[in-house]
Amino acid sequence: MMFPEYRPRRLRQTERFRSLVRETCVSKDHLIYPLFAVPGKKVKEPISSMPGVYQMSVDNVVKEAREAFDLGVPAILLFGVPEKKDSKGSHAWIKSGIVQKAVEAVKKAVPDLLVVTDVCLCEYTSHGHCGVVVKEKKGIFRIDNDATLELLQKAALSHARAGADMVAPSDMMDGRVGAIREVLDDHGFEHVPIMSYAVKYASSFYGPFRDAAECAPQFGDRRSYQMDIANSREALREATLDMEEGADILMVKPGMPYLDIIRMLRQEFSLPIAAYQVSGEYSMIKAAAQNGWLNEELVVRESLMAFRRAGADIIITYFAKDFARANS
Numbered sequence: 001m002m003f004p005e006y007r008p009r010r011l012r013q014t015e016r017f018r019s020l021v022r023e024t025c026v027s028k029d030h031l032i033y034p035l036f037a038v039p040g041k042k043v044k045e046p047i048s049s050m051p052g053v054y055q056m057s058v059d060n061v062v063k064e065a066r067e068a069f070d071l072g073v074p075a076i077l078l079f080g081v082p083e084k085k086d087s088k089g090s091h092a093w094i095k096s097g098i099v100q101k102a103v104e105a106v107k108k109a110v111p112d113l114l115v116v117t118d119v120c121l122c123e124y125t126s127h128g129h130c131g132v133v134v135k136e137k138k139g140i141f142r143i144d145n146d147a148t149l150e151l152l153q154k155a156a157l158s159h160a161r162a163g164a165d166m167v168a169p170s171d172m173m174d175g176r177v178g179a180i181r182e183v184l185d186d187h188g189f190e191h192v193p194i195m196s197y198a199v200k201y202a203s204s205f206y207g208p209f210r211d212a213a214e215c216a217p218q219f220g221d222r223r224s225y226q227m228d229i230a231n232s233r234e235a236l237r238e239a240t241l242d243m244e245e246g247a248d249i250l251m252v253k254p255g256m257p258y259l260d261i262i263r264m265l266r267q268e269f270s271l272p273i274a275a276y277q278v279s280g281e282y283s284m285i286k287a288a289a290q291n292g293w294l295n296e297e298l299v300v301r302e303s304l305m306a307f308r309r310a311g312a313d314i315i316i317t318y319f320a321k322d323f324a325r326a327n328s
């Protein structure tokens with residue numbers, strides 16, 4: 001019997017060899033840390049379905065942002081839970097809105113930290129949908145895509161005015177990247193990039209987030225605007241549109257269950273790709289770790305490595321601070 005000459009194992013025998021030939025690396029430089037801002041002072045309200053994650057008033061958001069930055073996390077992603085919700089989500093774009101105030105305060109306190117804002121209406125609407133809801137007939141509702149675009153433009157512009165370094169539309173309305181690009185350009189914010197939630201599935205992994213952001217839909221679901229979990233070619237169409245409309249970064253969401261989609265986008269596009277390790281993914285790891293069933297630090301590292309191996313440049317993760325602390 002003939003044996004092949006090459007023995008892969010030779011290069012696995014010591015850590016020096018292993019790291020010499022390692023194909024992928026993950027570091028805190030690639031991470032974005034999501035934070036939830038709420039009105040009030042000195043608020044730090046635990047989110048029961050996301051152990052270790054809190055709703056925080058602006059003072060505590062600033063504190064948390066500074067801690068993350070000091071540990072080497074380069075960016076945060078801000079979500080807001082407003083004082084008041086209404087049918088159009090008007091607190092999404094008012095100057096004194098919660099995200100706008102949080103952006104201003106963080107940029108003032110930690111100017112070198114990149115502040116990204118989530119642009120969507122669902123946290124601000126009384127019905128919890130990401131767009132304007134119109135009644136077709138009794139019991140039948142529809143999202144008015146184009147009416148929503150104007151509101152998203154207002155929200156994105158208000159974030160840029162407050163000092164956001166980048167905006168991230170997560171609503172999944174058609175045409176929103178182009179609409180936001182146009183309004184930013186028209187108001188002197190040509191330099192503010194758009195990270196588009198280009199491929200966002202109608203996923204059940206967002207459950208804990210909806211507790212955190214208090215944005216569960218009051219009726220119906222998001223399947224008319226978010227993607228069918230069964231589809232992958234559709235991801236290419238969504239991403240192509242967003243790229244053509246001027247997206248600077250394409251995001252895939254959720255993360256781990258959609259590594260195939262990350263890989264596909266990596267192969268088809270030259271834009272930077274971001275992966276969002278969403279709330280449900282976070283909570284699963286946390287719950288198992290709290291039971292002593294998984295080693296949290298190692299599993300987090302492995303999950304982040306998987307995103308990088310699949311082709312993600314950027315990873316949005318609630319573990320950003322923990323990972324940075326463990327790897328500093």
Ligand code: PBG
Pocket residue numbers: 118119120121122123130170171205206207208209210222277278279280
């Ligand atoms: C919607 C939005 C959602 C998330 C980010 N932006 C939830 C949804 O679409 O229902 C989910 C993030 C997570 O689960 O961590 N604005």
